[in-house]
Amino acid sequence: MRALGRHVLAEFYDCPFEVLNDLKQVERNMVQAALDAGAEVREFVFHKFSPQGVSGVVVISESHLAIHTWPELGYASVDVFTCGDRVDPWDACKILKESFQAGSVEAQEIARGMNVPLHKVAVNF
Amino acid sequence: MRALGRHVLAEFYDCPFEVLNDLKQVERNMVQAALDAGAEVREFVFHKFSPQGVSGVVVISESHLAIHTWPELGYASVDVFTCGDRVDPWDACKILKESFQAGSVEAQEIARGMNVPLHKVAVNF
Numbered sequence: 001m002r003a004l005g006r007h008v009l010a011e012f013y014d015c016p017f018e019v020l021n022d023l024k025q026v027e028r029n030m031v032q033a034a035l036d037a038g039a040e041v042r043e044f045v046f047h048k049f050s051p052q053g054v055s056g057v058v059v060i061s062e063s064h065l066a067i068h069t070w071p072e073l074g075y076a077s078v079d080v081f082t083c084g085d086r087v088d089p090w091d092a093c094k095i096l097k098e099s100f101q102a103g104s105v106e107a108q109e110i111a112r113g114m115n116v117p118l119h120k121v122a123v124n125f
Numbered sequence: 126m127r128a129l130g131r132h133v134l135a136e137f138y139d140c141p142f143e144v145l146n147d148l149k150q151v152e153r154n155m156v157q158a159a160l161d162a163g164a165e166v167r168e169f170v171f172h173k174f175s176p177q178g179v180s181g182v183v184v185i186s187e188s189h190l191a192i193h194t195w196p197e198l199g200y201a202s203v204d205v206f207t208c209g210d211r212v213d214p215w216d217a218c219k220i221l222k223e224s225f226q227a228g229s230v231e232a233q234e235i236a237r238g239m240n241v242p243l244h245k246v247a248v249n250f
Contacts, residue, residue: 004195005202009132011238045168047184055189057182059172063193064182068208070129070238077130077237081202083193106240112202113136113195115231
């Protein structure tokens with residue numbers, strides 16, 4: 001068995017309120033991290049909540065990046081999900097830690113699609 | 126400490142090729158599952174890949190649903206991430222298992238935002 005995808009789930013703590021609450025900056029940070037990690041950006045959509053908070057997703061050829069921010073808590077949940085061997089999700093995660101100026105980050109990697117039969121995967125790759 | 130969000134990561138196996146490869150059907154299934162689970166849909170974006178496969182995300186007020194399909198493997202990775210107590214991510218997951226006609230599903234729930242200081246969360250809720 002091999003995994004089809006690598007999914008990094010990251011918790012960003014102690015980020016500046018104004019960074020997490022700025023729709024355009026959040027969008028720019030996420031798209032730029034995808035590009036800088038070598039991903040191919042297909043679509044993206046971001047939404048600003050009232051009174052605060054931003055949610056958004058970047059669909060990449062290799063899967064997606066997602067973020068939800070709680071500016072009042074200095075917290076953002078960040079997902080970087082990649083398939084294939086070309087893009088390392090941890091690269092994007094490290095770039096995002098910098099661009100969101102996170103004081104601390106907790107992250108884990110979850111393997112996705114582990115139980116697709118090997119002979120089928122072999123045909124696909 | 127309490128979690129800010131609940132994130133269900135599900136692996137859908139043995140789904141029909143034609144269901145996983147139909148952009149409009151995938152989009153409809155995802156949006157409908159969000160609505161039927163009681164979520165408020167804000168934005169959605171879906172993308173069809175060549176020669177096959179669909180990726181897409183539904184941004185909801187409560188966070189997001191995401192899917193990536195490998196029709197040739199009968200496989201889809203499905204994420205349902207919800208914050209707050211109003212929507213149960215497992216409800217959407219069960220609805221999606223039916224609408225994608227998955228032969229089997231493996232799923233796990235990951236708590237998100239566990240280490241936001243409690244006094245800050247108390248203000249937010």
